[in-house]
Amino acid sequence: MNRSILINVLLVVVLPIVLLLIFPYTNQHAGDLFLGFFPVDKTVSFIALVLLISVIVKYAYEQKSHASEIREVIPRKFIREGIGRCAEMGRPCMFVPGTSSPSDVATIAGLAIGSVTIDEAIDLDVFIDSPQRDYMVMPITKSLLEERAMLKGRPDYPSTHSDVFLASTVQFTHAQLVAGRLERDRHGFAVFAGMFWAEMLIMLEAATMNGAMVLSGVDSVVQMPFAVAASDKALLGEELYAAGAQLSEEKRLVNSVVAQDLIKSLLFTALIVGALATTIQSFF
Amino acid sequence: MQRNIPLFLVFILGIIYVLLTFIETSWSEGAVRLASSWAPLLSMWAIVPATYVTLASYGRRLTKRDRNPTTQKAILAGVTYVAFFTMLISGLKSNAEGSLFDWMFRNIQIPVTSTMFSLLTFYIASAAYRAFRVSRAHTSLLMVFAVLVMVTNTGMHTYIPFGQYWNEFSTWFLMTGNVAAKRAILIGVAVGMLATNIRIIFGIERSWMGGGA
Structure with a gap:
């Protein structure tokens, strides 16, 4: 903790001085090129990115x-309970990694949560139902399932215990199909993690109304109230990005989440210093 | 080896793409345009296996070889097959205005989608009812502010005592309190997205391709 405060203070004080020394007229020369190719107005972004990568x-x-330094976003026990519920009731598990393309980072974060869900499902022989909306995400989900099954020594699992397919590329047609499947197959556990739009509530409500235990993860501010209202556990905003790393229980991933928190505290310090500096400047 | 090649490609291309963002020359802009133009090509290839897998999935339901076979599921799969091939054949024949493909799109696809969208209202009501029914401190607070915003947004505040103050408070709450919370969430999301991207580029995060760290 002491080390992180020290790093924050050093960076907040040192960074502006370094910037001032290297690019003394950044604001006046916005849009100019340094060495003929580097846009001067992107200096702060570049330094921030290098800093982020380094940390x-x-x-x-x-x-x-550093696992003990962060709070538990979602206990793995929750996913284990959901899958256990499916196994006890003889019902399948629904997994939707968002309705966007792989270029959305939220989709990748959703797949990371799906990876843990698939692991638990393989352990308890639970059927995974995964209707997809994007035809680029579908093969990724399929290969994720195959990889996990291979690692668990169950190469037969994807063909006997899963149905990963392209439902529809149309937003509400996809939601309609997911709601229909939830109604007919009465899933025991449903995981919706990734990028969603208005169709999210239809899927979440259909799952809840049919008695499924629901885990949702969304980074869209507009969809957050719906996720809170219609699911048993909701991962909101940055929690979606941290959850996959934390659930994996891999040291490197958990440590990178701690680094993420450190950067956020740095940003917070910079915001306070900036606000104070602006307020003081207004008096002169 | 099978896993190292994609990881190596992601690292190299990720770093190049990041650097291209900070380089402003004609060739760098051309390289970004070229890379972007490859994306639709990949999508076109991905649609072939996606269609095959989907038809195979419905085929299992149609022939009752799925996990929990029922006649209802078989009929639904049959309808899907008929709809798919009708749209495909009619689309290949002509997709001009007034064609069968166009007619089906306008008179079946759009109304069905619109119906689903309109159902959203009832889902919102149902979810809101459940959220407010749970009597916890933060849900009660949520309900108080929801009622306040609803009353002022519908113009009902003009009929109640001190309605003007309600309106002013509601506007302040939406424009200040709400925006501050939203920005805090967005900063967190932005840092999370960046960190995830870095984890992927540097091969720290591998769960998306099936492997652990």
Whole structure:
């Protein structure tokens, strides 16, 4: 904790001085090129990115585990309970990794949560039902399932215990199909994690009304109230990005989440310093 | 080896793409345009296996070889097959205005989608009822503010005492309190997205391709 405060203070004080020394007229020369190719107005973004990369990579490859330094976003026990429920009731598990393309980072974060769900499902022989909306995400989900099954020594699992397919590329047609499947097959556990729009509530409500235990993860501010209202556990905003890493229980991933928190505290400090500086400047 | 090649490609291409964002020359802009133009090509290839897998999935339901076979599911799969091939054949023949494909799109696809969208209202009501029914401190607070915003947004505040103050408070709450919370969430999301991207580029996060760290 002391180290992170020290790093924050150093960066907040040192960074502006370094910027001022390297690019003394950044604001006046916005849009100019440095060395003929580097846009001067992107200096702050570039330095922030290098800083971000350095902190994450440094923490990720540290020998020490920082797992105890962060709060538990979602206990793995929750997913285990959901899958256990499916196994006891003889019902399938629904997994939808958002309705966007792989270029949305939320989709990848959703797949990371799906990876843990699939692991638990393989352990308890639970059927995975995964209607997809994007035809680029569908093969990724399929190969994720095959990889996990291979690692668990169950190469037969994808063909006997899963149905990953393209439902529809149309927003509400996809939601309609998911709601229909939830109604007919009465899933025991439903995981909706990734990028969603208005169709999210239809799927969440259909799952809840049919007695499924629901885990949702969404980073869209507009969809957050619906996720809270219609699911048993909702991962909101950055929690979606941290959950997959934390659930995996891998040291490097957990450490990188700690680095993420450190960067956020740095941003918070910079915001307060900036607000104070602006307020003081207004008096002169 | 099978896993290392994609990881290596993601690292190299990820770093190049990041650097291209900070380089402003004609060739860098051309490279970004070229890379972007490859994306639709990949999508076109991905649609072939996606269609095959989907038809195979419905085929299992149609022939009752799925997990929990029922006649209802078989009929639904049959309808899907008929709809798919009718749209495909009519679309290949002509997709001009007034064609069978166009007619089906306008008179079946759009009304069905619109119906689903309109159902959203009832889902919102149902979810809101459940959220407010749970009597916890934060849900009670949520309900108080929801009622306040609803009353002022519908113009009902003009009929109640001190309605003007209600309206002013509601506007302040939406424009200040709400925006502040939204921005806090958005900052967190932005950092989370960046961190996830970095984890993927540097091969720290591998769960998306089936492997652990």
